[in-house]
Amino acid sequence: MSSVNPSAPFSAxxxxxxxxxxxxxxxxxxxxxxxxxxxxxxxxxxxxVRGVLYINVKRLIQMNNTAFxxxxxxxxxxxxxxxxxxxxxITSSVVGWTTRMFAHLNKLEPQITVEVYDSKFYPGQNFVExxxxxxxxxxxxxxxxxxxxxxxxxxxxxxxxxxxxxxCGIGDFAVLVQKEFQPARIVALDHSKASLAYARDVAAGFxxxxxxxxxxxxxxxxxxxxxxxxxxxxxxLQIFNRPDVLLGELYRICKxxxxxxxxxxxxxxxxxxxxxxxxxxxYNEVAKLFSHxxxxxxxxxxxxxxxxxxxxxxIIVETFMVTNLDGDPRDFADVIMAWEDVYAGEMAxxxxxxxxxxxxxxxGFQDHIFAALHPKGYAGWPIxxxxxxxxx
Amino acid sequence: xxxxxxxxxxxxxxxxxxxxxxxxxxSDWHHCDQLSTFVARMISHNRTDPVRHxxxxxxxxxxxxEVLFRGGSPDGQIGCAVYRQGxxxxxxxxxxxxxxxxxxxxxxxxxxxxxxxxxxxxxxxSADLAPTRDAVLLDLAINFDALIHLEDSAPxxxxxxxxxxxxxxxx
Numbered sequence: 247m248s249s250v251n252p253s254a255p256f257s258a259x260x261x262x263x264x265x266x267x268x269x270x271x272x273x274x275x276x277x278x279x280x281x282x283x284x285x286x287x288x289x290x291x292x293x294x295v296r297g298v299l300y301i302n303v304k305r306l307i308q309m310n311n312t313a314f315x316x317x318x319x320x321x322x323x324x325x326x327x328x329x330x331x332x333x334x335x336i337t338s339s340v341v342g343w344t345t346r347m348f349a350h351l352n353k354l355e356p357q358i359t360v361e362v363y364d365s366k367f368y369p370g371q372n373f374v375e376x377x378x379x380x381x382x383x384x385x386x387x388x389x390x391x392x393x394x395x396x397x398x399x400x401x402x403x404x405x406x407x408x409x410x411x412x413x414c415g416i417g418d419f420a421v422l423v424q425k426e427f428q429p430a431r432i433v434a435l436d437h438s439k440a441s442l443a444y445a446r447d448v449a450a451g452f453x454x455x456x457x458x459x460x461x462x463x464x465x466x467x468x469x470x471x472x473x474x475x476x477x478x479x480x481x482x483l484q485i486f487n488r489p490d491v492l493l494g495e496l497y498r499i500c501k502x503x504x505x506x507x508x509x510x511x512x513x514x515x516x517x518x519x520x521x522x523x524x525x526x527x528x529y530n531e532v533a534k535l536f537s538h539x540x541x542x543x544x545x546x547x548x549x550x551x552x553x554x555x556x557x558x559x560x561i562i563v564e565t566f567m568v569t570n571l572d573g574d575p576r577d578f579a580d581v582i583m584a585w586e587d588v589y590a591g592e593m594a595x596x597x598x599x600x601x602x603x604x605x606x607x608x609x610g611f612q613d614h615i616f617a618a619l620h621p622k623g624y625a626g627w628p629i630x631x632x633x634x635x636x637x638x
Numbered sequence: 639x640x641x642x643x644x645x646x647x648x649x650x651x652x653x654x655x656x657x658x659x660x661x662x663x664x665s666d667w668h669h670c671d672q673l674s675t676f677v678a679r680m681i682s683h684n685r686t687d688p689v690r691h692x693x694x695x696x697x698x699x700x701x702x703x704e705v706l707f708r709g710g711s712p713d714g715q716i717g718c719a720v721y722r723q724g725x726x727x728x729x730x731x732x733x734x735x736x737x738x739x740x741x742x743x744x745x746x747x748x749x750x751x752x753x754x755x756x757x758x759x760x761x762x763x764s765a766d767l768a769p770t771r772d773a774v775l776l777d778l779a780i781n782f783d784a785l786i787h788l789e790d791s792a793p794x795x796x797x798x799x800x801x802x803x804x805x806x807x808x809x
Contacts, residue, residue, distance in 0.1 A: 308693070311701060313770035315767070343697050446686065455684070462690075507728060
């Protein structure tokens with residue numbers, strides 16, 4: 247065996263502005279001496295802060311008992327020496343053992359509390375992880391797959407590759423990819439346990455056993471560096487408040503020479519005839535509504551800039567328009583109906599919009615459905631597809 | 639007494655088995671990390687959430703390997719076998735064990751099985767500067783819901799058997 251340690255690098259950092267000491271990566275020392283510098287950083291942080299010291303272990307992938315005892319020793323000693331100081335340890339719901347191990351500290355010292363980082367993952371999380379979003383995801387994938395199955399090979403999809411579908415939702419895209427392209431391995435990650443449960447049921451129903459569905463935080467994944475030939479992330483950068491952070495994670499897990507494939511929308515460009523003005527007004531308002539919740543559903547054309555800034559090369563950008571002429575126009579109408587339910591029925595209400603606004607807002611969706619189902623009508627939903635290659 | 643006769647893994651499906659010279663194993667501390675990561679990945683791929691199961695399993699197996707590393711002598715072989723029954727993985731670590739060490743190991747396993755294991759575990763966190771063998775086995779019992787026992791192996795060897803019901807914890 248090689249003597250090189252292949253595990254994720256370990257880091258211990260203190261941010262005095264947020265009074266947060268962060269541990270990340272894999273730390274399995276043989277003795278506490280090997281992490282003396284990190285222990286000193288913690289001691290210095292304790293000396294410097296007032297009130298509360300946050301200890302962030304969300305990105306701590308592995309920590310052996312040697313390291314755990316050493317760090318805990320410093321914290322427990324500080325509790326006994328400084329009754330004015332509180333410690334808040336932030337663990338991740340993804341890395342289960344950290345929550346179990348650190349939770350005991352509160353039994354030893356009431357000055358220590360442990361919080362599991364989960365519910366405030368990103369501002370729009372409650373909307374997109376609600377089970378009411380499942381019908382949207384299912385009908386959307388049905389509509390977009392007709393286009394993407396032809397587009398994907400231009401962006402690195404081919405049989406036998408190792409791929410990850412990040413923010414996989416209900417996993418239907420992964421199932422379609424598995425059936426159409428037969429990659430050697432698919433890891434499909436999402437932060438919604440309800441969606442993952444649905445995904446596993448769907449896969450089981452199709453007799454598909456080789457998709458690895460995993461619960462995780464897309465902006466801080468347990469997946470290791472440089473392991474996938476293709477990383478797909480569809481309709482998701484646009485609903486993160488920090489798309490650059492998410493893209494950085496996609497870059498990290500992509501192999502050098504592999505590609506990251508993203509799809510996003512520009513909602514204000516949804517269109518329809520007849521009743522185009524009402525439709526246009528509503529979709530302009532959709533963009534504003536998402537912006538209120540720190541989501542950018544106008545991100546599509548910005549994909550190239552994001553990919554360039556993240557360090558990708560050989561960037562390919564293309565667009566396609568899902569329309570009422572793709573198959574059954576009722577499918578298109580179903581998508582719009584699902585949007586109306588969530589955007590007007592939940593998000594606008596949550597924003598505190600007036601009944602008059604919501605009525606006009608709903609009318610645009612209804613007019614879009616009218617255009618889709620009209621025998622001479624045309625209704626469209628544009629999607630921006632982009633991918634970039636991670637440099638060798 | 640918690641040393642049982644070696645019994646066949648009647649209801650457990652064998653998943654993986656490897657052997658290594660103790661001298662080779664003890665030549666590099668990183669072998670604990672490398673072996674635990676490799677074995678965890680191999681046996682977790684068909685669990686409900688392979689990535690998180692692998693992370694959890696690696697954490698437990700690494701602790702066991704570190705215990706062996708710290709107390710090991712360079713003679714003989716280390717054997718690591720993993721079995722599965724429903725939501726539980728059974729890890730069997732077989733290694734050379736002189737009588738004196740066997741006694742201490744038996745004591746540590748007994749402590750991890752007792753009703754006051756949590757109190758002992760909290761004491762170890764609170765008081766010990768570095769984790770002892772007892773503390774590691776208590777950690778597995780408390781944080782990984784592990785059931786631990788010992789089996790007699792070949793002369794001068796012993797097998798540490800650890801049942802880890804991680805599938806239920808992870809999902």
